[in-house]
Amino acid sequence: MSEREKLKRQVFEAVEAYCSAAHDFSFDSTAPIVRLHEPTFSADEINAALDCMLTTQVTMGTKVKVFEKSFCAPFGHRNGVMSNSGSSANLLAIAALANPDARDALRPGDEVIVPALSWSTTVWPLVQLGLVPVIVDVDPKTLNIETNALERAIGPKTRGVMIVHVYGNPCDMDAISTICDNHELVLIEDCCEALGASFGGSPVGAFGRFGTFSFYFSHHMTTLEGGITIAQGADDAELMRILRAHGWIREVEDQEHWRRRYPNIHPRFLFVNLGYNLRATELQGAMGMVQLPKLDGYVSARRTSAQWLLDRLERHAELLQLQSETAGGYHSWFGFPITVSSNAPFDVDDITTALNKKGIETRPIICGNIARQPGLQMYPHRVYGDLTHSDAVMARGFSFGNHQDIDRVASAYIADAIDEFVEAL
Ligand SMILES: Cc1ncc(COP(=O)(O)O)c(C=O)c1O
CATH class of the missing domain: 3.40.640.10 (Type I PLP-dependent aspartate aminotransferase-like (Major domain))
Structure with missing residues (x-):
């Protein structure tokens, strides 16, 4: 091995050592945080990128x-x-x-x-x-x-x-x-x-x-x-x-x-x-x-946690509308979107504030109804119909993370937080 190769090997090993010490993104129930996302990459990807730089x-x-x-x-x-x-x-x-x-x-x-x-x-x-x-x-x-x-x-x-x-x-x-x-x-x-x-x-x-x-x-x-x-x-x-x-x-x-x-x-x-x-x-x-x-493994982890949550949150069906997988489709669950029902005795801010207080990050669903965003008003476009459902998603929708590091304990933590919010109504 040339001197250069040896030095490169040392750099790579240092990265591996750093990542195995620092990159644990699994859910910690003693300090619970459920982020919208956790990194999918670690030492192998960093070294692949570093190799280009070197x-x-x-x-x-x-x-x-x-x-x-x-x-x-x-x-x-x-x-x-x-x-x-x-x-x-x-x-x-x-x-x-x-x-x-x-x-x-x-x-x-x-x-x-x-x-x-x-x-x-x-x-x-x-x-x-x-x-x-x-x-x-x-x-x-x-x-x-x-x-x-x-x-x-x-x-x-x-x-x-x-x-x-x-x-x-x-x-x-x-x-x-x-x-x-x-x-x-x-x-x-x-x-x-x-x-x-x-x-x-x-x-x-x-x-x-x-x-x-x-x-x-x-x-x-x-x-x-x-x-x-x-x-x-x-x-x-x-x-x-x-x-x-x-x-x-x-x-x-x-x-x-x-x-x-x-x-x-x-x-x-x-x-x-x-x-x-x-x-x-x-x-x-x-x-x-x-x-x-690694993609298939990540997607299957997302599907497992989404399916568990769909089953677990069914009990709140009158208050919370969950996303249904299209018939014939294989959903890859980028996140877990929910729309608060129009007749619920609370609004989206109430539930997201409660979840945020428990360390569960939330966000709106995509950019809501694009027809209502000011940017589009400046340019020619046509709106078909009244866009009722997209308005509802914009006004009452939110999502939380459904990434590869959400395990059963994290999913249960989210579901329990939602139960607790509903029970306190
Ligand atoms: C539906 C959709 N299209 C396009 C994009 C833009 O992708 P990027 O952030 O890589 O520019 C996003 C971003 O997440 C998206 O959700």
Whole structure:
């Protein structure tokens, strides 16, 4: 072993020793805290990232490519484009769809239907690309887009549907795929909360022309920040590789195609489209490769704790509405969302204050009803219907953590805290 390798080994061993001393995120009933999230990474991921730093191979390269291919394997193709966040993954999908070089490109003024209960950057890329979001209500049980309302909201300018698998609960992909086929609408799946989820045995993200995922710190697996857009078409993936990095051909798979087309411009600095800089780093690719094999285990831990809580909290069904897994779906439980019933003798602040006092962190569900957020009021959009259910989620919804470190003792602690709150009413 070379001197350099020996030194590296020492660094790695020091990291391992540090992490085994410092990284215990399991629930401690003597000082109970249930965080919204606990880290999914430790020494292996840190060392994978450190290795990039030590070798100075830090900018996007082989490790990102290997991660993209590994991530795509369950989707049956190789068209994954990693970027620096789930928001960038959404931006890349929409920017590719609305690019003049795209197959059947969307045009400014075209409408894309989105659920009211979504994240801001589900909707902003549509606005940024001159498209018009059409906001549709959600089903109060699954919290996903209401498919009858979706179909009724289609108008003469509607060209696409961008769905969100809310908190990892797969949308009804039979109904949505049929609607999209019947009305010739392009489908984009925002799966940023739904890593590891599937419908009818197929992973979410495999149904749409594009599927997007986030690897933000608090998600099912992480590259700290990070995201990926997967595409059914190799042409869409090539276009996203260009848009991701300056409009440059540097990252495309088929370099020859562009060189032949523009023989008079230096091929190393050939810019064939507009572009952003949304690149991931090599550190993120390296971390992703370590995290990916752990994903199924994390998701199954989340499913176990969610199922236990669903059963345990059923006794409060008149006061607290829980999320139902979509029939035929495999939910990956990003968190545990609850909506306080309209006839409950308390409001959402009462219950979240009580839980917070017991060390149980809470938060609103996604960004509530996006149609009510001030940011959207400045830009063209259309609202379909009265959005009653999304308003209810915004006014009376909350969630707490349902991460991989919530064990039975932690789940019982949460359930007991809720019982205690209800009994004291
Ligand atoms: C539905 C949805 N879309 C997009 C995003 C954006 O992902 P990121 O935070 O990685 O930018 C999030 C964030 O959690 C999300 O919940």
